[in-house]
Amino acid sequence: MKILHVADTHLGYSAYRKVTGAGINQREIDAYNAFKQFVDHAIKSKSDLIIHAGDLFDSVRPNNRAITFAIKQIIRLSKEKIPFIVIAGNHEHPKLKETGHIFSIFEHIDNVYPIYNAKYETLSFKINNEKIAVHALPQCELKSQFNDELKKIKPDPTVDYNIFVSHGALAGIKVFSMNEFNELIIPTNFLSNNFDYIALGHYHRFTKLANNAFYSGSTERFTFTDAPDKKGFIELELSNGKLKHTFNELKNRPMLDPKPIKCSNLKLDEVMKKIKETVSEVEPKEKTFRITLEDVPTHIYRGLDFDEIRKMSSEAIHYEIKANVVKGGEAKSGTTSKIDALANEFEQFIESQDLNEKETILELGISYIEKVEARDEGK
Numbered sequence: 001m002k003i004l005h006v007a008d009t010h011l012g013y014s015a016y017r018k019v020t021g022a023g024i025n026q027r028e029i030d031a032y033n034a035f036k037q038f039v040d041h042a043i044k045s046k047s048d049l050i051i052h053a054g055d056l057f058d059s060v061r062p063n064n065r066a067i068t069f070a071i072k073q074i075i076r077l078s079k080e081k082i083p084f085i086v087i088a089g090n091h092e093h094p095k096l097k098e099t100g101h102i103f104s105i106f107e108h109i110d111n112v113y114p115i116y117n118a119k120y121e122t123l124s125f126k127i128n129n130e131k132i133a134v135h136a137l138p139q140c141e142l143k144s145q146f147n148d149e150l151k152k153i154k155p156d157p158t159v160d161y162n163i164f165v166s167h168g169a170l171a172g173i174k175v176f177s178m179n180e181f182n183e184l185i186i187p188t189n190f191l192s193n194n195f196d197y198i199a200l201g202h203y204h205r206f207t208k209l210a211n212n213a214f215y216s217g218s219t220e221r222f223t224f225t226d227a228p229d230k231k232g233f234i235e236l237e238l239s240n241g242k243l244k245h246t247f248n249e250l251k252n253r254p255m256l257d258p259k260p261i262k263c264s265n266l267k268l269d270e271v272m273k274k275i276k277e278t279v280s281e282v283e284p285k286e287k288t289f290r291i292t293l294e295d296v297p298t299h300i301y302r303g304l305d306f307d308e309i310r311k312m313s314s315e316a317i318h319y320e321i322k323a324n325v326v327k328g329g330e331a332k333s334g335t336t337s338k339i340d341a342l343a344n345e346f347e348q349f350i351e352s353q354d355l356n357e358k359e360t361i362l363e364l365g366i367s368y369i370e371k372v373e374a375r376d377e378g379k
């Protein structure tokens with residue numbers, strides 16, 4: 001049987017200022033396009049089952065366009081009788097039960113199985129005379145709830161295949177965290193052979209954790225961390241107890257994050273020249289990109305011809321300049337005081353504080369600063 005594992009589609013996400021002719025945020029449309037490509041593939045390849053491992057939507061209250069789009073695409077799958085299992089991720093799961101869950105809109109669509117009640121649920125299917133059980137644990141409000149539910153999960157010995165699906169960071173391995181406050185931790189002992197396949201969502205980079213366990217990654221690039229990644233979904237073939245997996249890449253808008261320009265020993269015109277070279281190599285048209293300036297002295301940073309950079313990048317969807325500005329010029333010792341780049345200031349401030357979750361606060365703060373700076377720097 002052919003199963004598709006997808007996750008982190010973040011419908012309703014939007015970023016930057018660029019809008020389409022119809023006045024809709026371009027990056028919002030890009031995220032829809034990625035999901036539509038996935039649905040097209042599912043239908044064309046006559047998939048037997050789809051498992052979405054969470055963060056279908058970008059937020060607890062997606063906008064009307066995101067809801068309409070999701071319903072339309074999911075109905076396409078429903079009409080083809082392709083079962084679509086979707087679990088709640090941390091982005092769409094409300095903190096308070098009273099808020100109500102956006103996934104309730106899927107309750108009455110045939111062949112759609114939304115799992116969002118903060119508890120372990122099992123779904124069984126018979127596909128081509130083989131039985132498959134999908135063990136699903138969605139996002140929960142509390143870590144304790146999630147941990148209690150995790151203990152209940154058991155493969156069903158009476159079926160041919162057992163699949164486990166959840167949304168969270170894998171324990172202890174920092175790299176699989178998204179540094180989000182409400183993320184849940186999946187213990188590494190879940191990566192055993194008790195399941196034929198483990199479909200995970202949350203970490204946005206496609207990752208093979210074990211022969212039977214994968215993060216499919218997100219379907220779009222949402223931050224510059226994603227720039228070098230391929231984005232897509234996983235296609236699984238289960239037959240005679242064997243598993244074969246293929247990563248299917250989607251066609252996404254290019255996001256480029258070229259190597260930083262080291263500015264400490266350069267003059268103003270040399271820095272400008274390097275910036276211009278980098279921009280022409282990027283070929284800005286229809287792309288998203290970032291220029292990183294390392295150790296740029298204050299006076300040089302202030303002297304940069306931002307108008308010129310803006311003109312060269314006018315056809316880009318978005319570009320930004322990330323500068324680590326050094327006061328006084330030569331960065332001789334480690335005691336150089338950094339100014340400007342608000343992110344640097346914030347980093348120093350957090351470092352000096354006595355906090356438990358420094359890393360998380362730092363990441364979050366910097367992401368907000370970058371968002372605001374991107375807005376101000378836009379075209």
Ligand SMILES: [Mn+2]
Nearest residue numbers: 008055091202
């Ligand atoms: Mn996500």
